[in-house]
Amino acid sequence: MFKELLGVVVLNGPMMIEVVSNEIVVTVYQHKTMIPYLPVDMPKTFDEIMGHSKKGLNMAIISDIYDVYKKTITVTNFSPSTVKEILAKLLAGSIQYMAAISVEEGLPILLVNSYKEKDRYLLSTIGLVDDARIIFAEIYENK
Numbered sequence: 001m002f003k004e005l006l007g008v009v010v011l012n013g014p015m016m017i018e019v020v021s022n023e024i025v026v027t028v029y030q031h032k033t034m035i036p037y038l039p040v041d042m043p044k045t046f047d048e049i050m051g052h053s054k055k056g057l058n059m060a061i062i063s064d065i066y067d068v069y070k071k072t073i074t075v076t077n078f079s080p081s082t083v084k085e086i087l088a089k090l091l092a093g094s095i096q097y098m099a100a101i102s103v104e105e106g107l108p109i110l111l112v113n114s115y116k117e118k119d120r121y122l123l124s125t126i127g128l129v130d131d132a133r134i135i136f137a138e139i140y141e142n143k
Contacts, residue, residue: 018099049093065134073086124136
């Protein structure tokens, strides 16, 4: 599932997540990726998703979905490819949970990302379409 999501994740722009005929459909502009729908009650834990840190650049993550606040992770750099990998991992660990909420509420999920490489900053918000947004991931350099 990670590879499919990595291929569709965008750093700047919207991503729509909905369940159609027992498949999660992730739509980004004209591109769609389908993943089997296997609903869960909770997302995986942050540590299950991100694993253990290595030496490198310290980044902090805030996420309402994963219930973490200024959790430090270490990455080799803050390049677009590294940030896409982080987002794809976080999405892979929570997409079944978010899809279950989408089905329960009868509305698609909208994830909106804004990335600034120069500032080493990414903000990703998530929520049901036509509803309030929460922080899916806020990632920045931990100075």
